[in-house]
Amino acid sequence: MPFIHRLAIIGVGLIGGSLARILREKGAVGEIVGIGRGEANLRKAVELGVIDRYSLDSVAGVEGADVVFLATPVCSIPSITAEIAPHLAPGCVVTDGGSVKEEIVSACEPLMPNGIHFVGGHPIAGTEHSGVEASFSSLYVGKRCIVTPTSRTSQDALAKVVRMWEVAGSEVVIMDTEKHDRVLAAISHLPHMVAYALVNAVEGYDRFEESILRYSAGGFRDFTRIASSDPAMWRDIALMNREAVIEMMDHFAAYFARLRELVAAADAPGLERFFRESKESRDAIL
Numbered sequence: 088m089p090f091i092h093r094l095a096i097i098g099v100g101l102i103g104g105s106l107a108r109i110l111r112e113k114g115a116v117g118e119i120v121g122i123g124r125g126e127a128n129l130r131k132a133v134e135l136g137v138i139d140r141y142s143l144d145s146v147a148g149v150e151g152a153d154v155v156f157l158a159t160p161v162c163s164i165p166s167i168t169a170e171i172a173p174h175l176a177p178g179c180v181v182t183d184g185g186s187v188k189e190e191i192v193s194a195c196e197p198l199m200p201n202g203i204h205f206v207g208g209h210p211i212a213g214t215e216h217s218g219v220e221a222s223f224s225s226l227y228v229g230k231r232c233i234v235t236p237t238s239r240t241s242q243d244a245l246a247k248v249v250r251m252w253e254v255a256g257s258e259v260v261i262m263d264t265e266k267h268d269r270v271l272a273a274i275s276h277l278p279h280m281v282a283y284a285l286v287n288a289v290e291g292y293d294r295f296e297e298s299i300l301r302y303s304a305g306g307f308r309d310f311t312r313i314a315s316s317d318p319a320m321w322r323d324i325a326l327m328n329r330e331a332v333i334e335m336m337d338h339f340a341a342y343f344a345r346l347r348e349l350v351a352a353a354d355a356p357g358l359e360r361f362f363r364e365s366k367e368s369r370d371a372i373l
Contacts, residue, residue, distance in 0.1 A: 095152035103158030104222025107308035121146035204244035207235035228256030272331035
């Protein structure tokens with residue numbers, strides 16, 4: 088028996104499409120309505136059976152939905168929420184998959200009419216690919232999803248969002264918005280900044296007349312895989328979480344400067360200690 092009768096997904100790409108697939112697979116949802124601006128992508132979503140129908144109009148698309156999932160670039164979430172809020176059905180729960188939480192939750196929560204609730208969420212899962220054709224039902228299985236309730240959050244709405252992500256296969260972690268943004272700046276946003284910068288640095292290296300990227304092999308390609316992620320999405324994340332991102336970039340720069348000092352000093356014991364500490368920390372999370 089579905090516990091979500093009508094799910095409206097705004098942004099039917101990797102994140103939204105994967106959630107639709109797993110909830111349908113588990114029999115947890117009755118009808119799925121896809122909403123977006125790219126009609127070709129939405130038609131493909133219907134063709135693939137990811138959604139039942141679609142709308143190019145957000146207000147029309149959320150009509151009668153008991154859950155709305157926002158899977159759009161983070162900077163667009165507050166404005167979309169403001170647009171749909173007056174037209175949501177009584178009891179509707181609005182949640183999102185954005186990688187920044189403090190600004191989104193503080194902007195969206197006050198927009199909710201009486202009896203309608205916003206619950207911030209962030210599934211820590213993804214690939215460098217985008218679009219509904221990149222979606223797959225096992226994306227969230229075994230992954231963590233952070234949910235960020237506030238003192239104003241309805242316990243029933245929270246329980247519904249938690250259940251949705253547990254059905255999708257995720258381990259749900261409850262966390263406040265500020266901690267979320269600091270944690271994600273470290274484990275997700277900083278690695279993307281480093282990957283983008285590294286590719287640009289190597290491509291911009293002009294000692295030779297050819298691009299040396301053509302010689303890259305497994306190590307470089309594995310390390311920089313995430314630099315193939317959607318640039319517009321990461322532009323928005325960097326801007327919306329800029330304070331935490333800059334803090335982590337500065338923190339990283341201090342460690343990189345220390346490593347440069349060890350190399351410049353030909354400090355073999357220091358280098359080995361630096362690398363060993365890193366290896367032990369990395370091995371502990373495998």
